[in-house]
Amino acid sequence: MNILKKTIITGAVLTGVLFAGGISKADAAHEIYLEQSQTLNSIVQLLDLADQYPVYRNQIHAAVKSALREIAGQLEDDYESKEEMSNQDDNDDRFDFVDNDNDEDDDEDDKDKAKEAINDADDTIDDLEDAIDNADDDGEDTDDAEDDLDDAKDLLDRAEEAYDDGDYNDAEDFADDAKDKAEDGLDELDVDQDGDREDAEDAIDDAERAIDDAKDAIDEADDNGEDVDDAEELLRDAEDLFDDAEDQFDDEDYEDAIDFAERAEDKAREAEDEL
Numbered sequence: 001m002n003i004l005k006k007t008i009i010t011g012a013v014l015t016g017v018l019f020a021g022g023i024s025k026a027d028a029a030h031e032i033y034l035e036q037s038q039t040l041n042s043i044v045q046l047l048d049l050a051d052q053y054p055v056y057r058n059q060i061h062a063a064v065k066s067a068l069r070e071i072a073g074q075l076e077d078d079y080e081s082k083e084e085m086s087n088q089d090d091n092d093d094r095f096d097f098v099d100n101d102n103d104e105d106d107d108e109d110d111k112d113k114a115k116e117a118i119n120d121a122d123d124t125i126d127d128l129e130d131a132i133d134n135a136d137d138d139g140e141d142t143d144d145a146e147d148d149l150d151d152a153k154d155l156l157d158r159a160e161e162a163y164d165d166g167d168y169n170d171a172e173d174f175a176d177d178a179k180d181k182a183e184d185g186l187d188e189l190d191v192d193q194d195g196d197r198e199d200a201e202d203a204i205d206d207a208e209r210a211i212d213d214a215k216d217a218i219d220e221a222d223d224n225g226e227d228v229d230d231a232e233e234l235l236r237d238a239e240d241l242f243d244d245a246e247d248q249f250d251d252e253d254y255e256d257a258i259d260f261a262e263r264a265e266d267k268a269r270e271a272e273d274e275l
Contacts, residue, residue, distance in 0.1 A: 121175040158174045199254065203261035237267045
């Protein structure tokens with residue numbers, strides 16, 4: 001009976017020492033290792049012994065329950081560990097995707113800024129060319145301004161080349177330098193850019209007042225049951241022209257801003273006269 005008892009107790013111990021990875025340490029003193037299947041077979045054998053020797057049944061059942069709990073715990077830990085690793089991989093992929101998206105957004109922003117800077121420089125160079133022509137007609141000395149114009153054009157060419165090569169930061173820098181050089185040329189000719197800005201502001205204000213007057217007149221006519229379709233169409237045209245005027249003003253193209261604003265005012269007056 002002592003041999004049987006020892007066998008049962010040893011078997012119970014074997015079932016309670018399952019480790020992660022599917023390998024269990026069965027006997028630390030002899031460094032014997034068992035696979036999961038061997039441990040489970042030990043459990044089955046113990047249950048058989050419990051049926052044969054009822055006196056040890058409670059002890060065996062307790063050992064078996066403990067072993068099964070450990071097995072379940074280890075399986076759950078393994079699953080959670082694998083799940084965590086899988087989620088981490090997914091997160092890494094997701095972050096890579098987000099990083100790529102951010103890089104693409106940054107590239108688009110740089111591209112837009114560069115394009116805007118090139119357009120601003122081009123507009124300023126056009127203004128300088130017009131100013132030189134006018135000054136030349138008046139018999140003024142335009143040599144220094146023409147030198148600034150040549151430098152500005154060279155810088156603009158470099159900006160456009162950098163833009164075509166995808167070097168948007170360099171393109172923006174060259175374009176800003178080109179604009180500055182063109183403005184130097186305008187200063188050489190004493191072109192009153194501040195005066196142009198004020199004239200553009202006044203023209204835009206006049207157009208806005210004319211549009212507001214037309215809106216009030218159309219609303220009043222509509223309340224009186226009059227046909228306002230033609231007037232409303234003219235008003236929409238005026239509003240579109242007004243938007244163009246503001247866009248040109250934001251781009252510091254004051255001459256075009258004045259032109260669009262005056263056309264917007266005229267169109268608004270036409271809308272009011274249509275009633």
